[in-house]
Amino acid sequence: MVLCKTGGDDMESKSQTNTIMIIGIVIVAVVVVLGALAFRNNSPTPTISNPTSTTQNQIAESTLAVSPEPTQADVTLTEEIQTVNLEAGSFYYKPNVITVKKGQKVRIVMKAADQMHNFNIDELGVKLPIVKSGNTGTVEFTADKLGTFEYYCSVVQHRANGQVGKLIVQ
Ligand SMILES: [Cu+2]
Incomplete structure:
Protein backbone atom coordinates (compact mmCIF):
# COMPACT_ATOMS: atom_id res chain seq x y z
CA MET A 1 0.00 0.00 0.00
CA VAL A 2 2.70 2.37 1.04
CA LEU A 3 4.73 1.54 -2.07
CA CYS A 4 1.68 1.90 -4.26
CA LYS A 5 0.96 5.27 -2.67
CA THR A 6 4.44 6.54 -3.25
CA GLY A 7 4.27 5.08 -6.78
CA GLY A 8 1.01 6.94 -7.35
CA ASP A 9 2.61 10.15 -6.00
CA ASP A 10 5.49 9.65 -8.39
CA MET A 11 3.05 9.19 -11.28
CA GLU A 12 1.14 12.29 -10.20
CA SER A 13 4.25 14.41 -9.89
CA LYS A 14 5.47 13.09 -13.27
CA SER A 15 2.19 14.00 -14.97
CA GLN A 16 2.29 17.37 -13.18
CA THR A 17 5.76 18.11 -14.53
CA ASN A 18 4.54 16.94 -17.94
CA THR A 19 1.58 19.33 -17.90
CA ILE A 20 3.84 22.14 -16.65
CA MET A 21 6.23 21.38 -19.52
CA ILE A 22 3.35 21.31 -22.02
CA ILE A 23 2.00 24.58 -20.63
CA GLY A 24 5.50 26.03 -20.86
CA ILE A 25 5.85 24.92 -24.48
CA VAL A 26 2.39 26.27 -25.28
CA ILE A 27 3.26 29.61 -23.66
CA VAL A 28 6.55 29.78 -25.58
CA ALA A 29 4.76 28.87 -28.79
CA VAL A 30 2.07 31.49 -28.14
CA VAL A 31 4.72 34.10 -27.38
CA VAL A 32 6.63 33.21 -30.55
CA VAL A 33 3.45 33.30 -32.66
CA LEU A 34 2.38 36.59 -31.08
CA GLY A 35 5.85 37.98 -31.61
CA ALA A 36 5.77 36.94 -35.26
CA LEU A 37 2.30 38.44 -35.64
CA ALA A 38 3.45 41.65 -33.98
CA PHE A 39 6.42 41.79 -36.35
CA ARG A 40 4.17 41.23 -39.34
CA ASN A 41 1.71 43.80 -38.08
CA ASN A 42 4.42 46.33 -37.34
CA SER A 43 5.74 46.53 -40.88
CA PRO A 44 2.42 46.96 -42.68
CA THR A 45 1.04 49.35 -40.04
CA PRO A 46 3.27 52.31 -41.02
CA THR A 47 2.50 51.83 -44.72
CA ILE A 48 -1.19 51.73 -43.87
CA SER A 49 -1.11 54.61 -41.40
CA ASN A 50 1.17 56.78 -43.55
CA PRO A 51 -1.16 57.15 -46.51
CA THR A 52 -4.05 57.94 -44.19
CA SER A 53 -1.96 60.53 -42.34
CA THR A 54 -0.76 62.09 -45.60
CA THR A 55 -4.26 62.19 -46.98
CA GLN A 56 -5.35 63.75 -43.71
CA ASN A 57 -2.54 66.28 -44.10
CA GLN A 58 -3.54 66.92 -47.67
CA ILE A 59 -7.11 67.41 -46.62
CA ALA A 60 -5.98 69.72 -43.82
CA GLU A 61 -3.75 71.66 -46.23
CA SER A 62 -6.43 71.97 -48.87
CA THR A 63 -8.99 73.13 -46.32
CA LEU A 64 -6.39 75.60 -44.98
CA ALA A 65 -5.65 76.86 -48.49
CA VAL A 66 -9.33 77.25 -49.28
CA SER A 67 -10.74 78.71 -46.08
CA PRO A 68 -8.40 81.53 -44.91
CA GLU A 69 -8.43 84.44 -47.33
CA PRO A 70 -5.17 86.11 -46.14
CA THR A 71 -3.12 83.42 -47.92
CA GLN A 72 -4.75 84.30 -51.22
CA ALA A 73 -4.31 88.00 -50.49
CA ASP A 74 -0.58 87.47 -49.91
CU1 LIG B 1 27.05 105.85 -59.49
Whole structure:
Protein backbone atom coordinates (compact mmCIF):
# COMPACT_ATOMS: atom_id res chain seq x y z
CA MET A 1 0.00 0.00 0.00
CA VAL A 2 2.70 2.37 1.04
CA LEU A 3 4.73 1.54 -2.07
CA CYS A 4 1.68 1.90 -4.26
CA LYS A 5 0.96 5.27 -2.67
CA THR A 6 4.44 6.54 -3.25
CA GLY A 7 4.27 5.08 -6.78
CA GLY A 8 1.01 6.94 -7.35
CA ASP A 9 2.61 10.15 -6.00
CA ASP A 10 5.49 9.65 -8.39
CA MET A 11 3.05 9.19 -11.28
CA GLU A 12 1.14 12.29 -10.20
CA SER A 13 4.25 14.41 -9.89
CA LYS A 14 5.47 13.09 -13.27
CA SER A 15 2.19 14.00 -14.97
CA GLN A 16 2.29 17.37 -13.18
CA THR A 17 5.76 18.11 -14.53
CA ASN A 18 4.54 16.94 -17.94
CA THR A 19 1.58 19.33 -17.90
CA ILE A 20 3.84 22.14 -16.65
CA MET A 21 6.23 21.38 -19.52
CA ILE A 22 3.35 21.31 -22.02
CA ILE A 23 2.00 24.58 -20.63
CA GLY A 24 5.50 26.03 -20.86
CA ILE A 25 5.85 24.92 -24.48
CA VAL A 26 2.39 26.27 -25.28
CA ILE A 27 3.26 29.61 -23.66
CA VAL A 28 6.55 29.78 -25.58
CA ALA A 29 4.76 28.87 -28.79
CA VAL A 30 2.07 31.49 -28.14
CA VAL A 31 4.72 34.10 -27.38
CA VAL A 32 6.63 33.21 -30.55
CA VAL A 33 3.45 33.30 -32.66
CA LEU A 34 2.38 36.59 -31.08
CA GLY A 35 5.85 37.98 -31.61
CA ALA A 36 5.77 36.94 -35.26
CA LEU A 37 2.30 38.44 -35.64
CA ALA A 38 3.45 41.65 -33.98
CA PHE A 39 6.42 41.79 -36.35
CA ARG A 40 4.17 41.23 -39.34
CA ASN A 41 1.71 43.80 -38.08
CA ASN A 42 4.42 46.33 -37.34
CA SER A 43 5.74 46.53 -40.88
CA PRO A 44 2.42 46.96 -42.68
CA THR A 45 1.04 49.35 -40.04
CA PRO A 46 3.27 52.31 -41.02
CA THR A 47 2.50 51.83 -44.72
CA ILE A 48 -1.19 51.73 -43.87
CA SER A 49 -1.11 54.61 -41.40
CA ASN A 50 1.17 56.78 -43.55
CA PRO A 51 -1.16 57.15 -46.51
CA THR A 52 -4.05 57.94 -44.19
CA SER A 53 -1.96 60.53 -42.34
CA THR A 54 -0.76 62.09 -45.60
CA THR A 55 -4.26 62.19 -46.98
CA GLN A 56 -5.35 63.75 -43.71
CA ASN A 57 -2.54 66.28 -44.10
CA GLN A 58 -3.54 66.92 -47.67
CA ILE A 59 -7.11 67.41 -46.62
CA ALA A 60 -5.98 69.72 -43.82
CA GLU A 61 -3.75 71.66 -46.23
CA SER A 62 -6.43 71.97 -48.87
CA THR A 63 -8.99 73.13 -46.32
CA LEU A 64 -6.39 75.60 -44.98
CA ALA A 65 -5.65 76.86 -48.49
CA VAL A 66 -9.33 77.25 -49.28
CA SER A 67 -10.74 78.71 -46.08
CA PRO A 68 -8.40 81.53 -44.91
CA GLU A 69 -8.43 84.44 -47.33
CA PRO A 70 -5.17 86.11 -46.14
CA THR A 71 -3.12 83.42 -47.92
CA GLN A 72 -4.75 84.30 -51.22
CA ALA A 73 -4.31 88.00 -50.49
CA ASP A 74 -0.58 87.47 -49.91
CA VAL A 75 -0.22 85.75 -53.26
CA THR A 76 -1.93 88.57 -55.11
CA LEU A 77 0.17 91.13 -53.22
CA THR A 78 3.45 89.55 -54.33
CA GLU A 79 2.11 89.40 -57.89
CA GLU A 80 1.33 93.10 -57.71
CA ILE A 81 4.98 94.08 -57.21
CA GLN A 82 6.56 95.22 -60.43
CA THR A 83 10.19 94.18 -60.51
CA VAL A 84 12.60 96.31 -62.50
CA ASN A 85 16.06 94.94 -63.18
CA LEU A 86 18.35 97.92 -63.38
CA GLU A 87 21.99 98.08 -64.35
CA ALA A 88 24.04 100.90 -62.85
CA GLY A 89 27.33 101.79 -64.50
CA SER A 90 29.66 104.71 -65.12
CA PHE A 91 27.69 106.78 -65.78
CA TYR A 92 24.29 105.49 -66.71
CA TYR A 93 21.26 103.50 -65.63
CA LYS A 94 19.87 100.86 -67.95
CA PRO A 95 16.95 101.32 -68.43
CA ASN A 96 16.94 105.08 -67.94
CA VAL A 97 13.15 105.35 -68.15
CA ILE A 98 10.77 103.35 -65.93
CA THR A 99 7.02 103.72 -66.34
CA VAL A 100 4.61 102.52 -63.65
CA LYS A 101 0.99 103.06 -62.64
CA LYS A 102 0.11 105.20 -59.64
CA GLY A 103 -0.14 103.09 -56.51
CA GLN A 104 2.07 100.39 -58.02
CA LYS A 105 4.50 98.62 -55.73
CA VAL A 106 7.89 98.66 -57.39
CA ARG A 107 10.97 96.61 -56.65
CA ILE A 108 14.22 97.90 -58.06
CA VAL A 109 16.87 95.20 -58.38
CA MET A 110 20.03 97.09 -59.21
CA LYS A 111 23.29 95.55 -60.29
CA ALA A 112 26.43 97.67 -60.04
CA ALA A 113 28.20 96.87 -63.30
CA ASP A 114 31.61 98.48 -62.82
CA GLN A 115 32.08 100.42 -59.62
CA MET A 116 29.93 101.37 -56.59
CA HIS A 117 26.58 103.03 -57.29
CA ASN A 118 23.37 103.81 -55.45
CA PHE A 119 19.80 104.71 -56.39
CA ASN A 120 17.69 107.62 -55.14
CA ILE A 121 14.34 109.21 -55.87
CA ASP A 122 14.04 112.22 -53.55
CA GLU A 123 10.32 112.93 -54.16
CA LEU A 124 9.31 109.38 -53.23
CA GLY A 125 11.82 108.95 -50.41
CA VAL A 126 13.56 106.07 -52.19
CA LYS A 127 17.13 105.32 -51.15
CA LEU A 128 19.08 102.24 -52.15
CA PRO A 129 22.40 102.36 -50.28
CA ILE A 130 25.66 101.95 -52.15
CA VAL A 131 26.00 98.66 -53.99
CA LYS A 132 29.57 97.55 -54.59
CA SER A 133 30.84 96.58 -58.04
CA GLY A 134 29.45 93.23 -59.17
CA ASN A 135 26.87 93.13 -56.39
CA THR A 136 23.10 93.53 -56.52
CA GLY A 137 20.93 95.64 -54.24
CA THR A 138 17.15 95.76 -53.89
CA VAL A 139 14.80 98.54 -52.81
CA GLU A 140 11.00 98.54 -52.76
CA PHE A 141 8.61 101.45 -52.76
CA THR A 142 5.09 102.42 -53.73
CA ALA A 143 4.71 104.91 -56.56
CA ASP A 144 2.06 106.92 -54.72
CA LYS A 145 2.51 110.24 -56.57
CA LEU A 146 1.69 111.10 -60.14
CA GLY A 147 4.46 112.72 -62.13
CA THR A 148 7.93 112.30 -63.55
CA PHE A 149 10.73 111.88 -61.03
CA GLU A 150 14.43 111.75 -61.55
CA TYR A 151 16.38 108.87 -60.14
CA TYR A 152 20.07 109.40 -59.70
CA CYS A 153 23.29 108.12 -58.20
CA SER A 154 24.67 110.26 -55.38
CA VAL A 155 28.17 108.76 -55.39
CA VAL A 156 30.63 111.67 -55.90
CA GLN A 157 30.15 113.20 -59.35
CA HIS A 158 28.07 110.39 -60.89
CA ARG A 159 24.85 112.41 -61.15
CA ALA A 160 26.69 115.34 -62.72
CA ASN A 161 28.29 112.89 -65.14
CA GLY A 162 24.86 111.79 -66.31
CA GLN A 163 23.95 108.84 -64.10
CA VAL A 164 20.25 109.71 -64.01
CA GLY A 165 16.97 108.26 -65.16
CA LYS A 166 13.24 109.04 -65.20
CA LEU A 167 10.49 107.33 -63.26
CA ILE A 168 7.14 108.14 -64.86
CA VAL A 169 4.14 107.51 -62.59
CA GLN A 170 0.89 107.59 -64.58
CU1 LIG B 1 27.05 105.85 -59.49
